[in-house]
Amino acid sequence: MAEEKKMSLSEETARKWLHERGVEVQDIADLVYFLQEKYHPDLKMEDCIENVERVLSKREVQNAILTGIQLDIMAEKKLMEEPLQSIIEVDEGLYGVDEVLAFSIVNVYGSIGFTNYGYIDKLKPGILKDLNDKSSGKCHTFLDDIVGAVAAAASSRLAHRAQNTD
Numbered sequence: 001m002a003e004e005k006k007m008s009l010s011e012e013t014a015r016k017w018l019h020e021r022g023v024e025v026q027d028i029a030d031l032v033y034f035l036q037e038k039y040h041p042d043l044k045m046e047d048c049i050e051n052v053e054r055v056l057s058k059r060e061v062q063n064a065i066l067t068g069i070q071l072d073i074m075a076e077k078k079l080m081e082e083p084l085q086s087i088i089e090v091d092e093g094l095y096g097v098d099e100v101l102a103f104s105i106v107n108v109y110g111s112i113g114f115t116n117y118g119y120i121d122k123l124k125p126g127i128l129k130d131l132n133d134k135s136s137g138k139c140h141t142f143l144d145d146i147v148g149a150v151a152a153a154a155s156s157r158l159a160h161r162a163q164n165t166d
Contacts, residue, residue: 011057014065021069021140023147027127028052031151034125035116036158051154051161055108061150064104068142075139091134091141098142102149109156116152121145 007015018024029048037043055061074080075088087095099121106113124132124144131144 008059008062010059010062010066014062015056017069018065018147021072021138021143022130023127023143025049025052025056028147028151028154030126031120031128031148032154032158035120035151035155039159040162047158048154051158052150054157055105055150055154058108060108061105061153064101064149065146068098068101068146072139072142075141076137088141089139091132091139095141098145101142102145105146105149106152106156109153109160112159113149113152113156116155117149120148120151 026049029045029052032048032051033043033045036048056065071088075085078085078089080088086092091098102117102121103114106117120128128144128148130136131140131147
């Protein structure tokens with residue numbers, strides 16, 4: 001019988017905060033499926049979920065999630081000094097630090113993650129469209145990029161694993 005691994009406080013909190021901000025593992029797995037279905041004709045959602053779970057278990061991913069969500073929350077509560085408050089609050093296009101934080105996640109599984117991330121960040125399918133909807137009153141300047149990066153990293157992990165089985 002396999003022993004269940006105890007989750008660290010960082011992982012537990014990152015997952016909790018994702019959930020509280022309206023993001024579920026299934027939402028990210030849907031993005032993985034979107035990115036990989038044309039390359040893997042027999043792709044199963046369970047494989048997408050497993051790869052998302054593995055990415056979320058990485059400490060550097062958890063740290064990026066915690067940092068990004070905390071910055072979004074601070075911006076919502078107007079706890080930042082200007083001009084940073086306005087830049088993050090409106091998700092200014094030339095800011096770029098949100099993408100840089102996402103790159104720390106994308107990097108975990110190699111360069112294919114960069115192309116996956118760029119593609120999904122441009123199209124904004126699924127949960128990414130919802131996170132970019134400013135009418136909710138929530139600030140997701142960092143979260144949308146983090147979710148896209150987790151999906152890109154999980155897609156990369158899946159692609160690497162599939163390549164190794166050929």
